[in-house]
Amino acid sequence: MKKHPLRVVQFGLGPIGCAVARLVNERSDLELIGGVDIDPEKTGKDVGTIIGLDKELGFPVVSSLKEVLDRTAADVVTHTTSSYFDLFKLQIEEILQSGLDIVSTAEELSFPWLENYVVANELDEVAKQAGKTVLGTGVNPGFLMDTLPLTITGICQKVDYISVTRVINASERRGPFQAKIGSGMSVEAFMEKMESGRMGHVGLPESMGMLFDTLGERMERYDDSVEPVVAEKLTKTDAFTVQPGEVKGLKQVARGFGANGEFAKLTFIAALDMEDDGDTIQIKGRPDLEVKLKGTNGDLSTVAMVVNAVRRVHEAPAGLVTMRDIPPVTA
Secondary structure (H helix, E strand, C coil): CCCCCEEEEEECCCHHHHHHHHHHHHCCCEEEEEEECCCCCCCCCEHHHHHCCCCCCCCEEECCHHHHHHHCCCCEEEECCCCCHHHHHHHHHHHHHCCCEEEECCHHHCCCCCCCHHHHHHHHHHHHHHCCEEEECCCCCCCCCCHHHHHHHHHCCEEEEEEEEEEEEHHHCCHHHHHHCCCCCCHHHHHHHHHHCCCCCCCHHHHHHHHHHHCCCCCCEEEEEEEEEECCCCEECCCCEECCCCEEEEEEEEEEEECCEEEEEEEEEEECCCCCCEEEEEEEEECCEEEEECCCCHHHHHHHHHHHHHHHHHHCCCEEECHHHCCCCCC
């Protein structure tokens, strides 16, 4: 039996949000019915224009979800605003209390039960009271360093150690991502910014927590280190010109330790002009496994994961769920 298209509101119209909205608009099983953003340069303009379509869609970008729901009914919100609980929690609560399911790119939402246990329980309760579902996902966290390696362990009789390495040629990514990894900064400024806690890759603790918890391992200790990747030659992109000696990216390594020592290592390297772009998963156990993945475009893959998860989330039991709680997300 053919299912009716799910009515989707895009909440947040930055580069990723606009790309999500475009893909939703392409899909026959989904219908884009609204766009929310507080940027005064976007509000009031047709959503089709703002997200980069060659046509208007007949409804404007508005600054609140209520304005969309006053005009039409909806089923699901695709949410792409912030990484951090203190910035997105009230948004998520508002959406749930408006009676809508949520697929979000918020990294701290992807597996919040270890790092943000109290606020995760609060959101779970709000979702259950509303009878709605919320999922945090993306390519990483959400897939490459957690869901995919966990799926691969299904063919292992035992697992002793997991290592995942992700190398990104950031020259092929959007300008805001290049800025997020410190492109063009001095080493000193980079280290100061990292100390503030709001730069670099977000989501390694969540991926690590999902690995440990799902495999039944108790995490005794978690370590996370970051160092700059420094340019050895002049490096240019559309967004940055990086001089030799300046930062062109970062290397971030997370280690999780169980009762028998180090159990998992997650290495994230993102820098301009990086070679050997790709993802490698190594599992030590019975048997030993190695999986290499090439061609994973972070932006395209994040957008795909969000949109492909919409119907899974809409059909899932109410509450705060993770990627391990729903059926496999597929194209």
